[in-house]
Amino acid sequence: MTQKQHYILISLASNEQAKERLAAAREQLTQLLTEVRFTSEIWTEPFSTNCSAPYLNQLCEGTTAFGLNLLNELLKETEKRLGRTHNEDGIVAVDLDLLQYDHQQLHLRDWQRDYVKNLLNEL
Numbered sequence: 097m098t099q100k101q102h103y104i105l106i107s108l109a110s111n112e113q114a115k116e117r118l119a120a121a122r123e124q125l126t127q128l129l130t131e132v133r134f135t136s137e138i139w140t141e142p143f144s145t146n147c148s149a150p151y152l153n154q155l156c157e158g159t160t161a162f163g164l165n166l167l168n169e170l171l172k173e174t175e176k177r178l179g180r181t182h183n184e185d186g187i188v189a190v191d192l193d194l195l196q197y198d199h200q201q202l203h204l205r206d207w208q209r210d211y212v213k214n215l216l217n218e219l
Contacts, residue, residue, distance in 0.1 A: 099161035105196035106156040107206055110188060114152035117178055117190045124174045129158035135218040140211045149187060155215040164197050
């Protein structure tokens with residue numbers, strides 16, 4: 097019996113060794129998910145005033161048999177494995193935010209960001 101596959105959409109971001117970190121994140125997500133597709137990368141200015149380093153952003157869509165809570169835990173573990181800490185002072189090694197799980201939209205503010213809107217057109 098096959099497990100139900102859930103549609104997911106993830107936002108990737110980094111402003112520290114961004115090209116390398118997103119490449120590592122893509123590799124991890126490819127192992128974690130099925131039917132994985134990535135958009136192109138896009139540089140954006142930070143939203144926070146405590147950081148001046150631009151972010152490299154990308155979207156990932158795919159499917160998974162993992163439940164919502166377990167998938168979020170796995171994404172947070174992946175962030176830590178790729179160098180994310182809680183004391184980054186505006187520097188983000190890697191940020192993996194689950195934007196959509198099946199028909200449920202999460203991180204609702206992110207859906208209003210121009211880079212998300214633009215990158216969605218690539219999927």
